[in-house]
Amino acid sequence: MIPEKPLYEGKAKSVYLSENPDELIVVFRNDMTAFNGVKHDQFTDKGILNATASEFFMKMLEAEGIPTHYIRMAAPDTMIVRRLDMIPLEVIVRNIAAGSMTKKYPVAEGTVLERPVVSIDYKDDERGDPMINDDLIEVLHILPADELKQVKEMALKVNTVLSRFFDECGIRLVDFKLEFGKAAGKIYLGDEISMDSMRLWDKQTGESFDKDVYRFDKGDVITAYRNVLRRILPDGGKKD
Ligand code: CDP
Numbered sequence: 001m002i003p004e005k006p007l008y009e010g011k012a013k014s015v016y017l018s019e020n021p022d023e024l025i026v027v028f029r030n031d032m033t034a035f036n037g038v039k040h041d042q043f044t045d046k047g048i049l050n051a052t053a054s055e056f057f058m059k060m061l062e063a064e065g066i067p068t069h070y071i072r073m074a075a076p077d078t079m080i081v082r083r084l085d086m087i088p089l090e091v092i093v094r095n096i097a098a099g100s101m102t103k104k105y106p107v108a109e110g111t112v113l114e115r116p117v118v119s120i121d122y123k124d125d126e127r128g129d130p131m132i133n134d135d136l137i138e139v140l141h142i143l144p145a146d147e148l149k150q151v152k153e154m155a156l157k158v159n160t161v162l163s164r165f166f167d168e169c170g171i172r173l174v175d176f177k178l179e180f181g182k183a184a185g186k187i188y189l190g191d192e193i194s195m196d197s198m199r200l201w202d203k204q205t206g207e208s209f210d211k212d213v214y215r216f217d218k219g220d221v222i223t224a225y226r227n228v229l230r231r232i233l234p235d236g237g238k239k240d
Helices: 046-063 100-104 134-139 145-168 221-232
Strands: 013-017 023-028 031-034 039-042 070-075 078-082 089-096 112-122 171-178 180-183 186-189 198-202
Touching (some): 134 145, 145 186
16 A cells, blocks of 8 residues: 655655555656756656666666665556665766766767766755765765775676676667665665666667657657667566
């Protein structure tokens, strides 16, 4: 049973308390937002598509030894997760220059980086999610240095696993964003891994299969998201 009132309502997911105090219920909604909520729409099936991708990747990462908050699915758009104290950082891993990186720094979109790069934003919508560095994270007591090191190592391991997998599916993993949290002193990967939080380009054509389709009106975003599931799921995403 999902309670009436969410504990927390994000831009595309709602989080509810569960009867089990160690678990939360996450509902992936059909809302789509971009540019910090300036653009907002709803798309049928979008919640299910992102929940399905997240379930798939969380299970894959668990199998590779990365602890995640995933416990089980309660419905196609509803995930039961371990309750975490979230760390207010957006951990971004980039393999190819795109998005804000090409606006802020002198690098052309599509440039393959010499090595994967981790950059971290402080998660605070009102401040526009400013970029933060290791010293600030430590001095502002957001996370101790040893735990930050662990978070970065986990993010790079996620990148290794996902990049290899996407490559086999004919997709380039350009960049993605992760969020982490803690329970009983242990760090877990939280939030979601979906087409909303990654940039995915077709290896052959360079076509986007991610939220950029919506951000920049490049076509039908649901068709793009379905294309990803068709390529990654063993059954081609037929359950949608
Ligand atoms: O997407 P944008 O250009 O605003 O920011 P970015 O720093 O280039 O984003 C890097 C990656 O993180 C992209 O795959 C974004 O979709 C993802 N991201 C996200 O999921 N949520 C955010 N709040 C910021 C970035």
